[in-house]
Amino acid sequence: MARPATTSPEEWAVRCDLAALYRLTALYGWDDLIFTHISARVPGPAHHFLINPYGMMFEEITASSLVKVDAAGEKVEPSDYDINPAGFTIHSAVHAARDDARFVMHLHTVAGVAVSAQQGGLLPLSQHSLFPLASLSYHDYEGVALNPDEKVRLVADLGATSLMILRSHGLLTLGHSAADTFLKMFMLQRACEIQLAAQAGGGALIQIPAPILAGIRAQSDRVMRGSGAELAWPGLLRRLARQNPGHDD
Template identity: 70%
Template sequence: MTTTNVRDLVSAEEWQVRVDLAACYNIVAQYGWDDLIFTHISARVPGPEHHFLINPYGMMFEEVSASSLVKVDLQGNKVMASEYEINPAGFTIHSAVHEARADAQCVMHLHTNAGVAVSAQQEGLRAISQQSLFPLSNLSYHPYEGVALNPEEKKRLVADLGETQFMILRNHGLLTCAETIADAFLGMYILQRACEIQVLAQSGGQELTPIPAAILAGIQQAGKTVTRNAGGQLAWPGLLRRLDRSGAPYKL
């Protein structure tokens, strides 16, 4: 199916979501956060149907384009013709969150080295950096249950997630969800940076200095002030300009 065919078959609103989601995949590849083809970012399609877009299984993240994304329903059935299939484990996690949370328009799940390293630590993410404070104010954990192929895990994952926007999947990786793709990306960027800093700080071999708990209380309002209430949208246009300079295929 060509780019023109897909764009002609969907609404302008869906096409914009496709462009932004494909951009997110391309950006993740640029940061080196991809795990070959084995992690996922999904976004809900605008409209009354509970359909969402996810990566074509087998395509590298730097190859993902707006037209190549696969549209599926909550049962994992393709609702638009595509030559690609989807990863069943990715579908289990993402469909669970999309079905349970109306505000989770975008769900982002990665297996970065630093994220998996922190997920394996008993204490999890620690309040040792400014970056860590933002996810710590809205963070949940889900215990490892093996490769996510069991539909019964969905209800437990959703219960653990609750109303949070950041989740550490024990021995597995990181997850963020948000109302926009830009916000889900910014959340993941901050969580990933916090994990990287923690692992680097621990490698120094000295006792770490924790941030006082009282500072954590006002961190969400501080975040809104720093981003001028724009959230991820403040940085998103610049990220797209970087993609354009690199010739990334997200608009195709």
């Protein structure tokens, strides 16, 4: 689909990337029917955001179907769909607090929720776990996210990190681009899957020594925010084009 005349090239590019994130989430089996959310900040001074139309499956979402809302979650352009207020409570808090949170991804994957319910959270059991552990925070469960007061506590727990485990709830990542945000979620999700598989083996687990974990913090920028994400993203878009084309409609 051609870009609508009323949409700037900058906004359309963000719309296409956000729609790709939704469809990739479905492609990887990380969706939870119509629930959970991925949001993006619209370029410009208006403090507007894009989020999924509540009721559409993630595999169906397109650039043009995304709903534009203001900081209070109110629609600023006509749409046949509403948004999920519980989802925007979390996303609006992160977007408002962090200038680098251009994209925010929140999922309820089986592996992510399972690890979020473990007292020890994510453990340093694999190489995959080291990169999330370099910038990981936790937020305790407070019920369905409808209480605006929770925003303050969530932002305080997030701090300067870019990956979060929401206790008994799921996973969250943020980034300056769709590619950056997706790679962080991929690493966090894969680390959770590996942890559950290792625990299911029944044997004693070997944790990676603390000095190695400390050293990986200096390397994480290169892997998580550098060329790795940008190199992987075009390939992910090619996979979408083969298996579920049309996100950019």
